[in-house]
Amino acid sequence: MTSVESVRVNSDRDSADPVPGLVEAAAAGDGQAWAELVDRFSPLVWSVCRAHRLSVEDAADVYQVTWLRLLENLNRIRDPRRLPGWIATTCRREAQALLTRARSSVATESERLDWLLGGDVAADEPTLTADQHAVLWRAFDRLSDWCQQVLRALILNMDKQMSYPQVAAELGTRPGSLGPTRGRCLKQLRKLLEAEGI
Amino acid sequence: MSKERRPGNGHDEPVTRLSDLDDEQLLAALREALGASDPPPSWCVELAKESFALRTIDAELAALTEDSALDGAAPARTRARADSAPRFAVFDADSLNVEIEMTPGSEAGSWQLVGQLTPPAAAIVGVRRPPDDQTRVTADNHGRFMIDQLPSGPLSLAIEVEGRQPIVTEWITVG
Numbered sequence: 001m002t003s004v005e006s007v008r009v010n011s012d013r014d015s016a017d018p019v020p021g022l023v024e025a026a027a028a029g030d031g032q033a034w035a036e037l038v039d040r041f042s043p044l045v046w047s048v049c050r051a052h053r054l055s056v057e058d059a060a061d062v063y064q065v066t067w068l069r070l071l072e073n074l075n076r077i078r079d080p081r082r083l084p085g086w087i088a089t090t091c092r093r094e095a096q097a098l099l100t101r102a103r104s105s106v107a108t109e110s111e112r113l114d115w116l117l118g119g120d121v122a123a124d125e126p127t128l129t130a131d132q133h134a135v136l137w138r139a140f141d142r143l144s145d146w147c148q149q150v151l152r153a154l155i156l157n158m159d160k161q162m163s164y165p166q167v168a169a170e171l172g173t174r175p176g177s178l179g180p181t182r183g184r185c186l187k188q189l190r191k192l193l194e195a196e197g198i
Numbered sequence: 199m200s201k202e203r204r205p206g207n208g209h210d211e212p213v214t215r216l217s218d219l220d221d222e223q224l225l226a227a228l229r230e231a232l233g234a235s236d237p238p239p240s241w242c243v244e245l246a247k248e249s250f251a252l253r254t255i256d257a258e259l260a261a262l263t264e265d266s267a268l269d270g271a272a273p274a275r276t277r278a279r280a281d282s283a284p285r286f287a288v289f290d291a292d293s294l295n296v297e298i299e300m301t302p303g304s305e306a307g308s309w310q311l312v313g314q315l316t317p318p319a320a321a322i323v324g325v326r327r328p329p330d331d332q333t334r335v336t337a338d339n340h341g342r343f344m345i346d347q348l349p350s351g352p353l354s355l356a357i358e359v360e361g362r363q364p365i366v367t368e369w370i371t372v373g
Contacts, residue, residue, distance in 0.1 A: 026250075034250040042243050043233030050236055060242050061371050064328050065352045067246040068369040071253055072354075098371060101267045101285075128230055132216055136231040155229040186221050189228075193217040 020080035027074040038067060044084060045091050047133045052095040062098055066091040084141065088134030139192035147185035154182060248329035257356065257364040260289035260296055265370070289355075289367040294319075296355060296367055300348075309348040309372050315341030315357065324356035326366070332356070348372060 019040070025033035045066050049059035069090050070077075077083065128136070140148065150171060157167050168175040219227060230236075266286040289296040295316040303310045315321055318341030325333040325345055337343035337357075350373025357365040 029253070029255075031247075031250045035247045038243060038246045042238045042246070046236070046238035046242075047231055047233045050233075056239070060239070061351055061373070063238060063242055064245060064249070065369050065371050068249060068252065068328065068352055068354070071249060072259060072366070072369065074253070094371065097265075097268050128227060132227070133231045136216065136227060140228060140232065151225070151228060152232070155225060155232065158225070158229060183221065186224050189224065190217045190219075193215070 017081065019083055023074060023077055023080040023083065027077075034071075037070075041084065041087055044133070044137050045087060047128075047137075048088050048091040049095055051128055051133050052092070052099060054095060054098065058098055058102075059095075062091060062094045065094050069094075084138050085134060088131075088137070092131075092134075135193065135196050139189055139196065142192055143185060143188060147181075147188060150178070150181050151185055151189075245329050251330035252326055252328060252354075254356070254364075254366050257366040258291050258293075260291035260294070260357075260365050260367045262287060262368045262370060263290045264288035287370060291365045293362060294357065294359070294365055296357060296365075298355075300372060303347055305347060307350060307373075308346075309350070311345040311348055311372075313337070313343045313345075313355070315343075315359075317341070319359045322358040324358070326354040326356055328352055 019037075022033045022037050022040075026037060042063075045063050046059065049062045052059075052062075054062060066087060070087065077086065140151070143151070153167050153171050157170075162170075164178050165175040168178045171178075173181075216224070216227060264287060266284075285300045287298050287300075289298075297314045297316065299312045300309050301312075302308075313323065315337055318339070319337070320339050321337040321341070321343075323335050323337055323343050323345075325331070325335065325348070327333075327349075328351075333345075335343050335345055351371065352369050353372045354369045355367045357367075
């Protein structure tokens with residue numbers, strides 16, 4: 001494992017970011033590149049769908065239409081680095097369109113907004129807005145690979161209730177360094193969020 | 199950004215910014231945003247991958263320019279789901295307009311689609327649905343066509359008029 005204690009923000013993403021190449025290859029007909037784009041951004045699309053509190057069935061429709069819209073626009077993506085924002089926006093619009101169709105026509109704009117923002121959210125339902133999802137996702141994507149690995153491992157282990165030594169063992173690092181790394185990575189993430197003004 | 203609830207359970211006080219969240223709350227928000235707590239179903243992901251077969255390279259894209267389901271000025275028509283008011287949509291390409299009207303079909307959960315090509319022309323109309331369905335119907339000499347028993351879900355039409363560049367409509371969700 002390299003750069004174990006590193007908490008730098010990736011400053012050389014232009015050369016490291018595979019997304020522009022994947023977009024170009026998919027637009028040229030490479031189905032494998034398309035599959036990699038789907039794998040990479042599916043969690044983002046799905047989380048935006050679910051942030052609108054769509055049922056699984058409705059979320060599945062919005063999820064598919066989002067990918068189909070990207071498919072028909074592959075040749076028109078001018079700046080692939082902004083793809084996460086484009087995807088989140090497309091998905092959000094489609095989700096809102098579906099909600100508009102499904103909702104009673106007498107609902108006012110403010111009622112609709114209240115509903116989206118969650119006035120009476122059940123405890124186990126998503127509580128982030130679609131915008132917040134996209135911003136969090138973008139900020140996370142800008143963290144160093146090591147920070148991303150550590151935070152992902154910690155998140156995945158929230159459900160399993162694993163101890164720090166167990167998580168550290170999975171990551172191949174010292175248990176003592178995990179806490180401080182977690183703190184620094186979250187601090188870095190917070191800085192990126194502040195820069196976004198969110 | 200207006201006031202939001204904190205991510206995670208049991209926090210009732212609103213916060214204004216994600217960057218104001220403490221470490222635990224920020225991790226909980228990340229968990230939600232990254233989909234770790236709610237990953238997309240694998241069949242959804244596979245379907246999106248297989249839909250690459252629906253990529254078109256030589257067709258002109260007809261943009262959705264009107265959709266009664268999205269038009270706040272026509273509230274009576276925004277309830278296609280809840281009642282039988284038809285939903286109208288218009289797609290515009292340079293050489294052809296496609297108007298469609300959707301009403302609930304005879305079978306529960308199915309839809310009937312009636313379409314009109316302008317200028318009127320006989321055509322082959324491909325009904326595109328993921329991952330690679332290409333059912334075809336014909337438009338008569340007046341440019342009229344009908345699709346019956348259409349299930350809910352994503353839909354795009356591919357219009358082929360003899361002697362012209364093929365046209366595909368933007369994707370919409372039926373239902």
